[in-house]
Amino acid sequence: xxxxxxxxxxxxxxxxxxxxxxxxxxxxxxxxxxxxxxxxxxxxxxxxxxxxxxxxxxxxxxxxxxxxxxxxxxxxxxxxxxxxxxxxxxxxxxxxxxxxxxxxxxxxxxxxxxxxxxxxxxxxxxxxxxxxxxxxxxxxxxxxxxxxxxxxxxxxxxxxxxxxxxxxxxxxxxxxxxxxxxxxxxxxxxxxxxxxxxxxxxxxxxxxxxxxxxxxxxxxxxxxxxxxxxxxxxxxxxxxxxxxxxxxxxxxxxxxxxxxxxxxxxxxxxxxxxxxxxxxxxxxxxxxxxxxxxxxxxxxxxxxxxxxxx
Numbered sequence: 374x375x376x377x378x379x380x381x382x383x384x385x386x387x388x389x390x391x392x393x394x395x396x397x398x399x400x401x402x403x404x405x406x407x408x409x410x411x412x413x414x415x416x417x418x419x420x421x422x423x424x425x426x427x428x429x430x431x432x433x434x435x436x437x438x439x440x441x442x443x444x445x446x447x448x449x450x451x452x453x454x455x456x457x458x459x460x461x462x463x464x465x466x467x468x469x470x471x472x473x474x475x476x477x478x479x480x481x482x483x484x485x486x487x488x489x490x491x492x493x494x495x496x497x498x499x500x501x502x503x504x505x506x507x508x509x510x511x512x513x514x515x516x517x518x519x520x521x522x523x524x525x526x527x528x529x530x531x532x533x534x535x536x537x538x539x540x541x542x543x544x545x546x547x548x549x550x551x552x553x554x555x556x557x558x559x560x561x562x563x564x565x566x567x568x569x570x571x572x573x574x575x576x577x578x579x580x581x582x583x584x585x586x587x588x589x590x591x592x593x594x595x596x597x598x599x600x601x602x603x604x605x606x607x608x609x610x611x612x613x614x615x616x617x618x619x620x621x622x623x624x625x626x627x628x629x630x631x632x633x634x635x636x637x638x639x640x641x642x643x644x645x646x647x648x649x650x651x652x653x654x655x656x657x658x659x660x661x662x663x664x665x666x667x668x669x670x671x672x673x674x675x676x677x678x679x680x681x682x683x
Contacts (some may be wrong), residue, residue, distance in 0.1 A: 384445025
């Protein structure tokens with residue numbers, strides 16, 4: 374049975390809550406495949422001494438570690454000491470480095486562990502495991518490979534979608550490395566824009582816009598929706614098998630993006646003369662300006678009427 378250790382660093386616990394929200398039969402079935410009793414903060418028994426003994430055994434290599442899961446960003450501060458996040462007086466950054474060197478596979482769970490995430494908002498020198506936002510490197514370095522010869526598998530999200538986590542853990546248990554994109558996230562889940570599965574696509578194409586929450590129109594032009602810029606599975610596999618932000622009339626705020634959170638306010642689209650500064654991924658600005666002007670003029674009456682009734 375593969376052994377797994379889940380370690381929280383600079384974390385809010387949101388990814389753990391997503392993991393526990395996997396529900397039945399998926400979570401019990403997955404736990405049967407993994408000896409998660411090595412350690413998970415919400416699933417494991419044992420006292421502090423037994424936990425310390427476990428960590429020491431894993432770091433020395435006297436116990437096998439097949440899978441290391443890290444939740445939360447790595448704190449480097451102050452002054453590169455790692456002293457903002459310690460265990461028994463020792464920097465967690467050092468502990469993670471030693472465990473990663475022994476692990477068969479390393480998984481960064483959530484955007485903070487992948488890229489640094491919300492750690493950019495403070496002077497704490499927060500980084501991800503193998504990236505610092507867009508830049509490869511992070512704590513372990515660009516060329517890090519696990520004992521299986523794999524890079525860190527990144528599962529971004531704030532929090533990660535439980536189905537993504539479940540699918541990836543099943544692959545790892547079968548000794549399969551998912552096909553990864555440029556940011557080392559599984560292509561099956563992060564090869565699609567949130568926009569591509571959005572129920573508001575037709576409104577976007579004809580630039581029928583919304584200025585408030587809950588309406589049927591497109592939220593990209595005024596309300597800061599980052600669905601056309603963000604690769605994530607939220608409209609491919611719904612949360613709780615029920616819904617997503619954009620389906621419910623709330624803008625996507627791009628939580629899987631390497632630069633999340635963005636520097637400008639949420640729910641606002643920076644623009645010049647009513648044209649967004651950031652355009653949908655891969656779109657040329659000159660063609661976009663010409664196309665959107667014509668599309669708005671050609672918007673079907675049924676779309677305009679439907680929006681006006683809300």
